Amino acid sequence: MKQFFKKKEGSLIIESLVASSLVIVGLLGLFRLMYISALKSQEAVHRLQAVYLASEGIEVVKNIIDNNLVTNSSFNSNLFQSNQYLSYDSTTVVPANSIIYFNNGIFDPNLSQGRSRTLFLRNIEINSDNTTVSVTSTVSWVENNGQSNQVVLSDKFYNWRK
Numbered sequence: 488m489k490q491f492f493k494k495k496e497g498s499l500i501i502e503s504l505v506a507s508s509l510v511i512v513g514l515l516g517l518f519r520l521m522y523i524s525a526l527k528s529q530e531a532v533h534r535l536q537a538v539y540l541a542s543e544g545i546e547v548v549k550n551i552i553d554n555n556l557v558t559n560s561s562f563n564s565n566l567f568q569s570n571q572y573l574s575y576d577s578t579t580v581v582p583a584n585s586i587i588y589f590n591n592g593i594f595d596p597n598l599s600q601g602r603s604r605t606l607f608l609r610n611i612e613i614n615s616d617n618t619t620v621s622v623t624s625t626v627s628w629v630e631n632n633g634q635s636n637q638v639v640l641s642d643k644f645y646n647w648r649k
Contacts, residue, residue, distance in 0.1 A: 530630060537607060537626040537638040544611045544624035545642045552620060552644055562646040563615040606630075620644040 551565050605628075612623040620643070627637040 526630075526632065530634075530636075533606070533628060533630065534636065534638065537628060537636070538640070540607055540609055541624040541626045541638050541640040544609055544626075545622050545640060548611065548613060548620065548622045549642075549644065556648060562617070562648070563620055566613050566615055566620060618646045 548566065552562065554560075555562060555564050607626055607628045610625045610627075612625070614621045621641070622644070623639060623641045625637060625639045627635065629635050
């Protein structure tokens with residue numbers, strides 16, 4: 488038995504295999520961490536863009552209400568009483584595609600030549616009566632890993648100018 492432990496032949500190869508295995512496992516963990524970090528960073532960018540697009544949808548409705556004041560129209564004229572896919576127009580709600588397109592640094596719901604499709608879908612829900620306009624802007628998208636996400640913003644505008 489003593490002679491078995493005295494033989495040191497091949498121990499260097501085993502030590503090298505164990506050490507290289509530990510280094511490989513450590514590097515794989517590091518690469519996985521970097522991959523997850525890049526995915527989460529991209530998700531954060533998409534969420535920020537979605538919040539911007541949702542707030543833009545509410546701002547379009549606010550601009551229409553303000554335009555109604557300037558033109559002496561009724562408080563809630565030019566607003567539809569249902570779900571809308573808004574295209575920006577300062578005087579009326581124009582139904583458009585729900586898909587948001589990108590053109591020269593600008594998001595736009597209207598498809599025309601030269602615009603590329605984004606992963607965002609926007610829906611604007613408008614409910615109004617004589618004194619209030621309730622707006623809910625929903626932007627949804629699917630990440631590259633298949634995870635569905637959604638940002639919902641709501642606002643209520645009152646006819647305080649009567």
